[in-house]
Amino acid sequence: LPRNSFSERALAEKVLKGDLRSASRLLTLVENRDPAALPALKILYPHTGKAHLIGVTGPAGVGKSTLINLLISAFRKKRKSVGVLAIDPSSPLTGGAILGDRLRMRPHFLDKGVFIRSLATRGAWGGISPALFDAIHILDAMGKEIIFIETVGVGQDEVQIARLAETLLLVLSPGIGDEVQILKAGLLEIGDIIAVNKGDLNEADLLVQQLQETVLGRPIVKVAAAEEEGLSTLVSQLEKKLIENRSDRARKINFVREEIQELLREALVQEGLSDPLVARQVERILSRKQDPYSFIRSWMKKKGLKTFS
Amino acid sequence: LPRNSFSERALAEKVLKGDLRSASRLLTLVENRDPAALPALKILYPHTGKAHLIGVTGPAGVGKSTLINLLISAFRKKRKSVGVLAIDPSSPLTGGAILGDRLRMRPHFLDKGVFIRSLATRGAWGGISPALFDAIHILDAMGKEIIFIETVGVGQDEVQIARLAETLLLVLSPGIGDEVQILKAGLLEIGDIIAVNKGDLNEADLLVQQLQETVLGRPIVKVAAAEEEGLSTLVSQLEKKLIENRSDRARKINFVREEIQELLREALVQEGLSDPLVARQVERILSRKQDPYSFIRSWMKKKGLKTFS
Numbered sequence: 001l002p003r004n005s006f007s008e009r010a011l012a013e014k015v016l017k018g019d020l021r022s023a024s025r026l027l028t029l030v031e032n033r034d035p036a037a038l039p040a041l042k043i044l045y046p047h048t049g050k051a052h053l054i055g056v057t058g059p060a061g062v063g064k065s066t067l068i069n070l071l072i073s074a075f076r077k078k079r080k081s082v083g084v085l086a087i088d089p090s091s092p093l094t095g096g097a098i099l100g101d102r103l104r105m106r107p108h109f110l111d112k113g114v115f116i117r118s119l120a121t122r123g124a125w126g127g128i129s130p131a132l133f134d135a136i137h138i139l140d141a142m143g144k145e146i147i148f149i150e151t152v153g154v155g156q157d158e159v160q161i162a163r164l165a166e167t168l169l170l171v172l173s174p175g176i177g178d179e180v181q182i183l184k185a186g187l188l189e190i191g192d193i194i195a196v197n198k199g200d201l202n203e204a205d206l207l208v209q210q211l212q213e214t215v216l217g218r219p220i221v222k223v224a225a226a227e228e229e230g231l232s233t234l235v236s237q238l239e240k241k242l243i244e245n246r247s248d249r250a251r252k253i254n255f256v257r258e259e260i261q262e263l264l265r266e267a268l269v270q271e272g273l274s275d276p277l278v279a280r281q282v283e284r285i286l287s288r289k290q291d292p293y294s295f296i297r298s299w300m301k302k303k304g305l306k307t308f309s
Numbered sequence: 310l311p312r313n314s315f316s317e318r319a320l321a322e323k324v325l326k327g328d329l330r331s332a333s334r335l336l337t338l339v340e341n342r343d344p345a346a347l348p349a350l351k352i353l354y355p356h357t358g359k360a361h362l363i364g365v366t367g368p369a370g371v372g373k374s375t376l377i378n379l380l381i382s383a384f385r386k387k388r389k390s391v392g393v394l395a396i397d398p399s400s401p402l403t404g405g406a407i408l409g410d411r412l413r414m415r416p417h418f419l420d421k422g423v424f425i426r427s428l429a430t431r432g433a434w435g436g437i438s439p440a441l442f443d444a445i446h447i448l449d450a451m452g453k454e455i456i457f458i459e460t461v462g463v464g465q466d467e468v469q470i471a472r473l474a475e476t477l478l479l480v481l482s483p484g485i486g487d488e489v490q491i492l493k494a495g496l497l498e499i500g501d502i503i504a505v506n507k508g509d510l511n512e513a514d515l516l517v518q519q520l521q522e523t524v525l526g527r528p529i530v531k532v533a534a535a536e537e538e539g540l541s542t543l544v545s546q547l548e549k550k551l552i553e554n555r556s557d558r559a560r561k562i563n564f565v566r567e568e569i570q571e572l573l574r575e576a577l578v579q580e581g582l583s584d585p586l587v588a589r590q591v592e593r594i595l596s597r598k599q600d601p602y603s604f605i606r607s608w609m610k611k612k613g614l615k616t617f618s
Binding site: 038041042045046048049133252253256257259260261263264265267268269271278281282285286288291292293294295296299300303304305 | 354562569572577578580587600603609
């Protein structure tokens with residue numbers, strides 16, 4: 001048994017009861033890839049798979065956090081428990097999460113039915129970190145019925161994260177200029193619903209019209225912070241999609257596959273890099289006595305693993 | 310022997326003679342992670358380790374391509390053979406390289422002593438792809454004495470790539486505004502030489518002054534496309550650093566380590582993901598009969614690999 005299994009079991013049980021402080025503690029362990037999180041995660045896993053995951057993505061500056069704020073209020077009125085995972089780009093050298101926008105969600109800080117957390121997901125290896133999956137399981141197990149996953153930007157990592165969500169809300173706003181090109185290249189293809197935020201601006205109608213010509217068959221909803229109507233349309237469109245996508249088995253299988261891949265990648269890379277044989281070979285490769293390709297091949301063979309050449 | 314070993318050997322020999330078309334062909338194989346590249350790469354490897362690698366990085370819009378253009382001309386006048394690898398951010402969905410800026414290097418397209426290539430390095434997994442190392446070896450083996458590695462932006466991938474270079478040139482320009490914060494956070498720490506581009510703009514002197522207060526002990530050179538003086542100072546500073554860093558063993562060892570890590574990661578992840586056992590377990594994990602953490606553990610054990618919990 002792991003050393004702290006008693007306290008880790010207690011931690012898991014508190015998370016299952018929805019305790020915010022325990023969930024925060026476990027999320028920190030997970031973010032630091034601390035193996036101490038593992039016993040609790042194993043206990044929580046059978047209790048997961050119930051929450052609706054809504055990905056919220058779009059270029060910086062379109063008002064994603066403000067919109068999520070409004071959506072939290074709307075779902076809270078419907079007595080739904082809500083969680084938010086805000087995926088922050090890590091600073092290149094410190095790896096720390098930038099808080100920034102999170103402050104806009106402050107109105108909900110005192111509501112115990114809402115759990116908001118910033119997550120620095122990019123590990124040393126780039127891409128999605130297994131921490132994201134763990135974090136989703138934690139919020140799911142603590143009873144959050146709706147989990148928003150907010151990403152910043154329109155890069156490859158964001159698209160990858162967005163694909164994990166059950167339902168994807170793409171947020172745009174007038175005046176994003178050049179980014180429309182980027183969006184045309186990919187992001188528009190993966191949004192289930194498109195919200196045109198800052199709908200009270202003059203150019204909003206033009207953007208809605210342009211989108212209607214580009215994106216066929218998916219709802220485009222104009223939203224403005226001061227107007228009730230757009231928001232309630234958006235909420236009912238989201239609810240409709242959540243029910244539709246709930247029975248989409250392919251998305252669920254994709255989620256599990258992606259999670260296994262990330263965990264495998266983490267475990268295998270650590271295994272390879274901790275092997276002293278690898279460290280010793282650096283010298284021979286540096287002096288060009290061996291090429292790195294042949295070395296990898298012989299290492300894989302020695303470990304009884306397949307090789308590809 | 311691999312099926313095409315004869316033609317791959319011929320390809321490698323042409324690359325060693327500096328043939329541009331053969332180098333291009335091999336780079337395409339490498340970029341697509343085509344195993345057909347392997348025999349040629351193995352032949353080339355013993356001929357590598359001679360080129361000087363100069364990383365060129367900095368925020369978008371500071372004029373990196375224009376500056377590299379000027380540097381190419383300067384090194385060509387000194388009868389050096391020059392290669393450029395332009396690391397382009399991949400489009401999120403297509404994975405293809407965006408050409409754009411490369412067109413600014415057009416003046417050198419007819420010079421056979423210059424080889425310029427855009428490279429989409431981000432694989433499905435994010436981060437540096439082994440393709441970058443392979444590409445450096447190819448340019449090195451074909452006899453390029455100076456290889457510029459140009460990255461766009463100031464993110465984690467760029468810092469990682471920059472660290473591979475023997476010498477790093479950080480390019481800034483007046484009017485980058487907010488980005489100064491980002492630079493303070495990390496990029497300034499890793500530049501060997503800092504070029505202030507667009508030095509003819511009014512605010513250039515202020516930026517040079519600010520940098521002199523922040524960056525101690527490293528050369529800051531003001532450059533303007535129309536002025537000879539700054540450029541020749543930059544070239545002699547670069548030449549000085551190249552000689553200094555040539556004897557820096559730690560950098561060379563770091564390069565080999567990083568390359569082995571990337572190759573290992575690629576090989577191990579493919580091994581894990583191609584295992585039919587993994588595919589079969591998705592169903593059990595999806596139905597919550599097993600948790601993914603225990604599955605990874607037992608898989609690693611079965612393969613005789615270490616586990617971490």
